[in-house]
Amino acid sequence: MFGENIDRESAIKRAADLLRSGATLLAETCPVCGSPLLRLVSGEVVCPIHGRVMIAKTESDIAEASILSVLTELEKNISSLLLNYNRRIQKNEVGFEDARDLVYWLDAIERIEKIKRLIQHPTQKKSSKSTPSKQK
Numbered sequence: 001m002f003g004e005n006i007d008r009e010s011a012i013k014r015a016a017d018l019l020r021s022g023a024t025l026l027a028e029t030c031p032v033c034g035s036p037l038l039r040l041v042s043g044e045v046v047c048p049i050h051g052r053v054m055i056a057k058t059e060s061d062i063a064e065a066s067i068l069s070v071l072t073e074l075e076k077n078i079s080s081l082l083l084n085y086n087r088r089i090q091k092n093e094v095g096f097e098d099a100r101d102l103v104y105w106l107d108a109i110e111r112i113e114k115i116k117r118l119i120q121h122p123t124q125k126k127s128s129k130s131t132p133s134k135q136k
């Protein structure tokens, strides 16, 4: 891709600058670009390429972000699998077991969608406390 090397170089430079200013390197990587994430002295977690676009502030936020990207990837792969089934259905090549597998895959997609919704809109849970007391 155009400019990818430059991006990578400046990302490494930025990461080095941040490390010098006291940031720590995390084991987690940016779910978007795969760069190692850094925790600033302020506690913010940033991606050297996306900077503060990566709003994940806690380790659990990072975990949720990576789950989301894995789920999206999984969904994509299942869709291409379904395309395969579709081709075989058109050629009349599917049997009972294929049909059963198909149902499982569709079920998997439904579950993926459900988990994604739960992660993206956690406030939909009615049990949210009215007094936001942040523990530190």
Ligand SMILES: [Zn+2]
Binding pocket: 030, 031, 032, 033, 034, 035, 047, 048, 049, 050, 051, 054
């Ligand atoms: Zn990134």
